[in-house]
Amino acid sequence: MRKMKKLAAGSLAACMFLLTACGGTKDAAADPGVSEGAGETAAAGDKIPLTLWHIQTGTMNDVIQASVDRFVAENPQYDVTVVEKQNDSYKSDLSLAINAGTLPDVFITWGGQTMYDYIDEGLIYDITDLMKEDGYADSFVDAGIAQCSYNGSIYAVPVENISVAGIFYNKDVFAKYNLQEPSTIAELEAVCDTLVSNGVAPFALANSTQWTGSMYFQYLATRYGGLEPFADAAAGEGSFENDAFVYAGKTIQDWVNKKYFCDGFNGMDDDSGQARMLFYSGNAAMDLMGSWFVSTIAGENQQFLDDDKLGFFPFPALDGSEADPSLCLGTIGDNLYCVSASSKDPEGAFHLIQSLLDDEAQTERTANGKIIPLKSFSSDNEVVNEVLDTVNSASGIQLWYDQYLPAEVAEVHKQTSQEIFGLTMTPEEANAELQSAMTSYLNK
Amino acid sequence: MKKESSMSLRRRKETAVAAAVFLVPALLVIAVFVIYPILQSFITSGYEWNGYSSNKSFIGLANWAELLKDKVFWNAFKNNLLVMVLSIVIQMPIGLALATFLDKVGRKGNVCKVIWFIPMLMSSVAIGYLFRYALDANTGFVTAISKFFGGGTVDLLGNTGTVLITCIFIIAWQFIPFYMVYYLAGYSGLPSDVHEAAMVDGATESQYFWQISLPLLKPTIKSAVVLSIVGSLKYFDLVYVLTNGGPSHASELMATYMYSNAFSSYRMGYASAIASGMFLLISVIAIVTMRVLNGKED
Numbered sequence: 001m002r003k004m005k006k007l008a009a010g011s012l013a014a015c016m017f018l019l020t021a022c023g024g025t026k027d028a029a030a031d032p033g034v035s036e037g038a039g040e041t042a043a044a045g046d047k048i049p050l051t052l053w054h055i056q057t058g059t060m061n062d063v064i065q066a067s068v069d070r071f072v073a074e075n076p077q078y079d080v081t082v083v084e085k086q087n088d089s090y091k092s093d094l095s096l097a098i099n100a101g102t103l104p105d106v107f108i109t110w111g112g113q114t115m116y117d118y119i120d121e122g123l124i125y126d127i128t129d130l131m132k133e134d135g136y137a138d139s140f141v142d143a144g145i146a147q148c149s150y151n152g153s154i155y156a157v158p159v160e161n162i163s164v165a166g167i168f169y170n171k172d173v174f175a176k177y178n179l180q181e182p183s184t185i186a187e188l189e190a191v192c193d194t195l196v197s198n199g200v201a202p203f204a205l206a207n208s209t210q211w212t213g214s215m216y217f218q219y220l221a222t223r224y225g226g227l228e229p230f231a232d233a234a235a236g237e238g239s240f241e242n243d244a245f246v247y248a249g250k251t252i253q254d255w256v257n258k259k260y261f262c263d264g265f266n267g268m269d270d271d272s273g274q275a276r277m278l279f280y281s282g283n284a285a286m287d288l289m290g291s292w293f294v295s296t297i298a299g300e301n302q303q304f305l306d307d308d309k310l311g312f313f314p315f316p317a318l319d320g321s322e323a324d325p326s327l328c329l330g331t332i333g334d335n336l337y338c339v340s341a342s343s344k345d346p347e348g349a350f351h352l353i354q355s356l357l358d359d360e361a362q363t364e365r366t367a368n369g370k371i372i373p374l375k376s377f378s379s380d381n382e383v384v385n386e387v388l389d390t391v392n393s394a395s396g397i398q399l400w401y402d403q404y405l406p407a408e409v410a411e412v413h414k415q416t417s418q419e420i421f422g423l424t425m426t427p428e429e430a431n432a433e434l435q436s437a438m439t440s441y442l443n444k
Numbered sequence: 445m446k447k448e449s450s451m452s453l454r455r456r457k458e459t460a461v462a463a464a465v466f467l468v469p470a471l472l473v474i475a476v477f478v479i480y481p482i483l484q485s486f487i488t489s490g491y492e493w494n495g496y497s498s499n500k501s502f503i504g505l506a507n508w509a510e511l512l513k514d515k516v517f518w519n520a521f522k523n524n525l526l527v528m529v530l531s532i533v534i535q536m537p538i539g540l541a542l543a544t545f546l547d548k549v550g551r552k553g554n555v556c557k558v559i560w561f562i563p564m565l566m567s568s569v570a571i572g573y574l575f576r577y578a579l580d581a582n583t584g585f586v587t588a589i590s591k592f593f594g595g596g597t598v599d600l601l602g603n604t605g606t607v608l609i610t611c612i613f614i615i616a617w618q619f620i621p622f623y624m625v626y627y628l629a630g631y632s633g634l635p636s637d638v639h640e641a642a643m644v645d646g647a648t649e650s651q652y653f654w655q656i657s658l659p660l661l662k663p664t665i666k667s668a669v670v671l672s673i674v675g676s677l678k679y680f681d682l683v684y685v686l687t688n689g690g691p692s693h694a695s696e697l698m699a700t701y702m703y704s705n706a707f708s709s710y711r712m713g714y715a716s717a718i719a720s721g722m723f724l725l726i727s728v729i730a731i732v733t734m735r736v737l738n739g740k741e742d
Contacts, residue, residue, distance in 0.1 A: 264601070266599075424604055424692040
């Protein structure tokens with residue numbers, strides 16, 4: 001009997017645990033459900049249905065929904081369904097939709113080889129003429145348009161964000177241990193050593209997601225060798241066994257051994273925000289992340305911004321390296337909104353995209369910490385301006401490897417970079433495997 | 445005499461027609477949703493194809509040759525085998541014990557029955573997220589317990605050495621209720637007079653369990669074992685949500701590896717080869733198991 005009571009108590013506790021957990025998921029799932037539901041009820045008679053897929057989270061959902069609502073109010077002939085997709089399974093969803101022939105009218109890509117493949121496949125509508133109307137394309141930052149172009153035509157609108165990766169840090173933690181923003185990697189390592197000796201994890205990292213850790217690899221390689229080693233390797237003229245990549249791998253493993261990353265990083269997932277909790281609470285001091293981080297925080301923990309805790313500095317330079325330390329890792333546009341070639345009303349779909357950047361949306365996006373890739377963009381957020389300065393002074397931008405590379409090689413890159421972090425492969429082994437994947441892709 | 449035989453002939457004919465009429469719809473459904481996809485996977489496995497492109501190039505058995513040499517795949521297969529063996533070893537006895545307990549206490553155990561069944565009612569995705577947070581290396585409950593006793597953080601999901609065994613325990617947590625209910629159904633099929641007769645003959649409860657009810661439950665246990673084997677070998681959802689096969693393929697299962705090839709690497713041809721390979725491996729193991737289990741009976 002006593003045993004049973006214990007069991008019952010245990011299971012009861014488990015139950016309550018479950019209930020709270022379920023409550024959480026339900027809330028998170030409610031948003032898209034509501035917007036889809038609203039779309040359905042509005043579906044009347046001969047309205048033209050348009051579907052839009054995006055992967056924004058938090059308050060940015062509401063901004064997009066508000067833009068769409070304004071669009072529908074002005075163009076009542078459309079019935080728009082907004083679907084909020086999850087970032088990490090987005091590529092799978094897209095590939096399933098392509099197979100099933102149910103590609104939405106408006107969807108996002110991240111550019112790079114994957115987008116070119118879609119274009120070659122005739123899946124994306126050529127919006128060059130629409131973009132050129134009234135000089136609309138000219139209002140965007142040139143690098144953004146360049147990223148949306150392929151073979152001289154424009155295929156997407158760089159709506160979301162100028163996203164370059166840099167190191168975000170918790171100002172309170174830096175102040176507490178009297179630390180300064182480092183400008184070289186040696187200084188960064190000194191900062192990390194101080195933090196470790198005080199029991200603070202230097203970097204918050206959720207690397208079950210893989211692209212998160214891969215950014216360290218990319219930046220270190222870029223600081224060592226500039227843009228060429230990667231460009232050459234990806235074109236088949238160089239190799240991923242180049243010294244730059246060996247340096248990147250070795251440095252990461254050195255940092256792992258010195259406990260520069262938070263505990264359990266290889267098992268944590270970025271979408272569920274496990275590493276960010278450490279960052280917010282001050283148990284981790286820094287986070288190498290794309291500049292969407294500002295708007296992620298705005299949506300998740302506005303208090304953190306209000307308390308002026310967030311600081312930013314570009315990834316530090318490597319002493320003795322000839323590579324230009326102003327080079328940035330990132331993307332101008334981040335999520336590029338495309339019109340599907342199978343859309344029944346591509347022009348309407350294009351105007352729908354434009355509504356995401358109407359005047360009101362621009363104000364709301366700016367308030368949410370976005371760095372809109374428009375030439376007219378300005379912000380009074382200090383961190384945003386620092387990011388913007390970093391971009392403006394950059395001599396070049398390295399597009400994320402995992403978007404630049406073809407999908408199958410990108411997956412190998414993410415996998416081997418996780419192996420490097422997990423110390424389950426030496427940098428040499430990891431780079432050799434990446435190179436062999438690249439070679440076998442090029443030989444096809 | 446003659447008339448009668450023609451009657452029975454006609455009757456047999458009619459039965460055959462009726463059988464065909466009743467079977468055709470099911471056959472059609474199976475043909476469209478089971479047989480065709482399996483054949484299609486085998487066919488696709490002969491192509492180099494990214495999953496959406498209009499040009500598929502036929503490369504013969506190259507995908508299969510790669511599969512045979514693919515260390516990650518065979519490691520995933522080994523992981524599947526471990527999941528299979530440990531699922532049987534952990535889930536079957538505990539499920540049986542819970543069912544036996546519930547069968548003994550009868551109605552009084554209804555509260556336990558309901559509570560114990562709850563994990564089965566949750567979707568695997570919810571369970572995955574639940575345990576991702578619950579086992580978080582910094583804020584999870586295992587770390588909290590360890591810290592309470594003066595230990596450090598415990599990283600179960602990010603560690604290549606512990607991630608698979610952790611997944612196996614979570615899978616057990618999820619599926620023990622299923623086998624509990626399964627065995628409970630088995631118990632309810634046992635005639636009650638056998639129990640009475642055994643008691644009248646002076647058997648103890650433990651004698652009754654080992655000598656009488658366990659042998660009578662044998663058919664139920666056998667089918668549970670086969671279900672568990674097939675389920676473990678094609679297991680996917682919880683591991684996909686929890687770890688996505690990582691870190692460093694340490695919790696990779698054949699199905700998660702197939703998925704990432706098909707939908708992340710865009711290698712549909714190779715993924716089809718993995719799927720077909722899985723089909724062959726699982727079929728062989730299931731057939732051998734059934735042979736072995738049924739052979740013992742004779």
